[in-house]
Every structure is written in structure tokens, then in C-alpha cells.
Amino acid sequence: MDKAGLSADESCQDGRTAKTGAPVGWEPMGTALVTYSKGDFDATLSVIREDGDVARFAAKFFFRDYWALDEIERSALDMCSGRVLELGAGVGGSALYLQRKGLEVVALDCSPDCVALMKKRGVIRAVVGDAFRYEERGFDTVLSLMNGAGLFGTMAAFEDYLSRLDALLNPGGKFIFDSYDLRKVADPRERAYQAYLTGQGRYFGEYLTRLEFSGRCGEPYRTLHLDPDTLLAAVAGHGLVCRCYPRDYCGRYLAVVSRKETP
């Protein structure tokens, strides 16, 4: 594979630096978003996968407001309640909407550029931090959007986060995120890449990618696409329950994880 010069060597283990465990690879996104905010409205970010596939995202997309969100994202925001912790909050579009509704939001992002933009845009509590290490508790909702499972990188990291949910969430609290059922994607190139990952003994949703903006590449990192069956098995193993809301044509869906209600 490795047509894109990508390998998960010891300097990058599943999206985290081997030394500090901090997330890696997101700097080009921060740079692209700052560039857009300074007036380069054509700024475009590339996501390069290890098999050479390239997806391009207009930086403008990250600045979408509630009305430009799709149905899945709008439903996710409508389900938020109480104190909200948003993981990978980007430039804060969701956080601003929830704040305006009167909810208290901690908008967490590992990118200092994103957090600076959130503050500039009026997010009251925008925090630079790593979702895996953020210790504050007492949330009614944990939210993660735009393939919100993606920032976990691997099934192992996702399961680790599930084991921390009990401490993070208040009684009745929920963890809301979107992801993709890649089994619904018919594109032969995607299928071939998934088969390659399975052949490597990895879960087929753990893509190895890196970001590129304006000729500068970030470190490789893994991004997780979690199918609902694997998700349901994982949450059950942690004594949690999960509802998955309808998948769109490409298998995208919304997940709401919560504690099992005691009778």
C-alpha cells in the first residue's frame, strides 16, 4: 500500500506521538482554517490516505452554521442538553449554536489555531486540549461531529474512551457522535483499501491518513470509521446502550450512547 509515503512508524502511533501521547497530524487543518479566516476563501485542505486516495475539503465547510448543517448534525445538536463537552470542536459552529440556546459548552480542540478562532468567534469556553486526557467531569452531553468517531483513531482508543464515560457524564448523560458504516460504500477503491486493512489484522474502519495544506503535510494519523454493529458490541461490553439513527446513502449515521437505565 503506502503509495502516499505514509507509515505508522514509532514516531506516530495511531495518531499520537510516541513520546507524549499527544494527538498529531492536525496542524495543516488549523493553518487552512486560519488562512480562510484571513480572506483566502478558496483555501482547501487535502486528506491523503495511505493508498494514495486524496479527498479535498474547502476550509469554508468548517465555518458552516446551523442552517448549513445536514440533518444528522442538526439532530445531534437538537439532542444536546445541560452542560456540553464538545470534542474536536473545530472553529466552534456547533458550540456557538448551543451557547445561543443557553447551554453551557466546553469546546475542546487539540489545535491552538482552532481554539484561537473559536475565541475570536465568541465561544465562551474554548479550550486547547486532548479529548483523551481532559479530566473535567459533570457533563450531561459529550458531543463529537463530522465523523466524530474519527478523532479516536482506533477501536482500542474508542473503547478506552467508553470506559471513561461513566466518570465524565452526569446521571442521564449521553455521548452523541456521527460516523460511517463503510460496509455501505460500494466504491471498489474503498473496498480494496478496507480489504487491505483487514488483511493486516486491523479493523477495516481504521484509515491511515495525513493532512496537507499549501504544500505542507502533517504527520500520519489514524482516523476511525465505526460501523454500527461493531459500535453496539463495544458499548455492550462496557455496560452501556446505544441508539443509531438512520444511515444516509453512504452509510453515515448518528449514535447516542448512554448508561443502561436501572429498573
Ligand SMILES: C[S@@+](CC[C@H](N)C(=O)[O-])C[C@H]1O[C@@H](n2cnc3c(N)ncnc32)[C@H](O)[C@@H]1O
Ligand atoms: C474533522 S474536524 C471536525 C471539526 C468540527 N467538529 C466540525 O464539525 O466542523 C476534527 C477536529 O478534531 C480535532 N481533534 C483531533 N484529535 C483531537 C483530540 N485528541 N482532542 C481534541 N481535539 C482533537 C482537530 O483539531 C479538528 O479540529
